[in-house]
Amino acid sequence: MSALLDVSDVTLRYKTSSAVVTATERVSFTVDRSDRFVLLGPSGCGKSTLLKAVGGYMKPSEGKMRISGREISEPGADRMMIFQEFDQLLPWKTVLENVMFPLLMTRKLPRKEAEMRARAYIEKVSLTRVVDAYPHTLSGGMKQRVAIARGMAMEPDILLMDEPFAALDALTRRTCQDELLQLWAETKFTVLFVTHSIAEAIKIGNRILLLSPHPGRVKAEVVDVDKVSGEDGSAARLEKQIHDLLFADTATAH
């Protein structure tokens, strides 16, 4: 069976008026259906850039990206992005209207079905009681859950999440991580998740791709994370192993 997402030897560059910045170099990985695939690496290694490219917002300078066998050339409703920022919702629309918005914009569903679909996903993220509220009346965690409901309601082939919980306090962050895993257990969606937190990568991912510092290159892939971190004390051991892998060069350089 071929992979849902196939990233093959991808180099991503930014060309500014004064310089060319190589964000990632010859990165390859594949994501299968129902994977919780994490891109992990230090700040500046190109994780967000990779996600942007998978989203279709940036073209590789070299290499190819395919989703369900089709080359990625532009954004599409088969890939929904969820960002870190709390301001990704439309402030003049209610929670319900925000979740319905992409369903209507892309003409995926007629209004009545879109509303039913949106209400179902709002319930999944436990926000039914604020369905008619405006974003400015919600906490950061609630706004992120609305963004997740909006992405999931489109039932895309893959959800692209760029450090969605990074700006939350520790307790809310843990709750949101637990909720995401609960949602995954219910619907087995596919997610490509960016983080620079090793602990978050181990908690969220079943596979983790480790990227080197700028420019990002693949250092290693950790597979079967569920199995490893399910055993007693093994999450802590895995966290240390990943830390050592990620920072091996830095340690020897100093």
Ligand SMILES: Nc1ncnc2c1ncn2[C@@H]1O[C@H](COP(=O)(O)OP(=O)(O)OP(=O)(O)O)[C@@H](O)[C@H]1O
């Ligand atoms: N619009 C841009 N123009 C020029 N260079 C950019 C642009 N966006 C990012 N970069 C550069 O590309 C590299 C990768 O950035 P990117 O944001 O993808 O990294 P990241 O791993 O997601 O980092 P962080 O965890 O801090 O968000 C960095 O060197 C960054 O300065």
